[in-house]
Amino acid sequence: MDHAAEAQRTDLMTITRHVLNEQSRHPESRGDFTILLSHIVLGCKFVAAAVNKAGLAKLIGLAGETNVQGEEQKKLDVLSNEVFVKALVSSGRTCVLVSEENEEAIFVDPALRGKYCVCFDPLDGSSNIDCGVSIGTIFGIYMVKDKDNVTLEDVLQPGTNMLAAGYCMYGSSCTLVLSTGNGVNGFTLDPSLGEFILTHPNIKIPRKGKIYSVNEGNAKNWDGPTAKFVEKCKYPEDGSPPRSLRYIGSMVADVHRTLLYGGIFLYPADQKSPNGKLRVLYEVFPMSFLMEQAGGQAFTGKQRALELAPAKLHDRSPVFLGSYDDVEEIKALYASMSNSG
Numbered sequence: 001m002d003h004a005a006e007a008q009r010t011d012l013m014t015i016t017r018h019v020l021n022e023q024s025r026h027p028e029s030r031g032d033f034t035i036l037l038s039h040i041v042l043g044c045k046f047v048a049a050a051v052n053k054a055g056l057a058k059l060i061g062l063a064g065e066t067n068v069q070g071e072e073q074k075k076l077d078v079l080s081n082e083v084f085v086k087a088l089v090s091s092g093r094t095c096v097l098v099s100e101e102n103e104e105a106i107f108v109d110p111a112l113r114g115k116y117c118v119c120f121d122p123l124d125g126s127s128n129i130d131c132g133v134s135i136g137t138i139f140g141i142y143m144v145k146d147k148d149n150v151t152l153e154d155v156l157q158p159g160t161n162m163l164a165a166g167y168c169m170y171g172s173s174c175t176l177v178l179s180t181g182n183g184v185n186g187f188t189l190d191p192s193l194g195e196f197i198l199t200h201p202n203i204k205i206p207r208k209g210k211i212y213s214v215n216e217g218n219a220k221n222w223d224g225p226t227a228k229f230v231e232k233c234k235y236p237e238d239g240s241p242p243r244s245l246r247y248i249g250s251m252v253a254d255v256h257r258t259l260l261y262g263g264i265f266l267y268p269a270d271q272k273s274p275n276g277k278l279r280v281l282y283e284v285f286p287m288s289f290l291m292e293q294a295g296g297q298a299f300t301g302k303q304r305a306l307e308l309a310p311a312k313l314h315d316r317s318p319v320f321l322g323s324y325d326d327v328e329e330i331k332a333l334y335a336s337m338s339n340s341g
């Protein structure tokens with residue numbers, strides 16, 4: 001055994017050390033956030049293990065229930081949801097939870113409450129579970145004014161009030177990407193250590209990209225600016241090469257690639273889905289927060305995505321997020337096409 005190399009591994013930057021370093025930047029902090037995050041990390045490790053052996057452990061297929069979105073729940077949707085609800089409640093740091101899989105907000109037993117609200121998508125990319133393609137978990141964290149008198153209002157906050165956001169991608173490797181409002185960092189799970197190790201420090205999305213990511217199957221229902229933007233990706237007017245289309249169909253995986261390679265991910269509104277498909281509190285907001293923290297942008301077709309004021313727990317919104325210049329292009333198309341009426 002190469003003892004020097006082994007000893008070297010001890011000064012690896014784990015996610016726990018990273019968050020403790022972040023905590024030290026807040027002398028007033030009592031470690032509540034660090035404890036909350038360690039429980040989210042535990043949940044991700046648990047789900048990563050379940051995803052890895054999904055085929056073996058009969059975790060493939062339907063659970064036989066339907067969620068509030070009218071979607072048939074997959075067994076892994078249900079398992080992941082149970083894992084995160086238990087982990088978040090047992091952290092003793094949360095007072096209200098919002099999950100894609102629960103119609104109502106989950107108000108934590110007053111005796112177990114803490115000051116945080118967590119909105120989460122326990123398993124994102126459900127349509128890709130059974131074929132083993134990358135899926136993930138998405139979360140956004142807010143502070144609540146008064147944990148003993150928490151109401152739905154404390155949940156239905158604009159994304160600009162979010163303290164932290166992240167996702168965990170269960171793919172060829174398991175990667176957790178996190179921002180606490182001080183840039184974006186990526187950690188890869190080292191299965192032999194069972195630890196998330198800092199592998200992507202201070203992620204900055206390229207200013208301009210060569211990739212666009214959208215479900216073109218909806219093209220016939222798109223509005224003018226979206227159709228025009230995708231046409232420009234395919235047939236650039238300035239003689240530059242066409243952009244490549246990449247679409248996995250798991251928001252976590254499509255956004256992860258966009259964050260690292262640049263480009264734009266869009267799930268626009270269309271005649272069939274006038275508010276798009278993706279949910280504001282636990283998909284649009286966390287991903288928009290991360291994108292802005294990495295130097296990119298997130299736009300709804302009308303406004304900065306983080307400035308949305310959700311009215312209901314499972315509200316949806318169109319979203320265009322990615323490289324700064326790419327999102328500027330679609331913003332300009334919406335502006336010009338709305339002016340030309």
Ligand SMILES: O=P(O)(O)OC[C@H]1O[C@](O)(COP(=O)(O)O)[C@@H](O)[C@@H]1O
Pocket residue numbers: 071100121123124125126127215249250251252277
């Ligand atoms: O199949 P479509 O219409 O392209 O939708 C794909 C989108 O739906 C989602 O699967 C919705 O998320 P869930 O799987 O968590 O319900 C996103 O991950 C993905 O971006």
Ligand SMILES: [Mg+2]
Pocket residue numbers: 121123124125251283
């Ligand atoms: Mg989702």
Ligand SMILES: [Mg+2]
Pocket residue numbers: 100121122123124125126
């Ligand atoms: Mg989901």
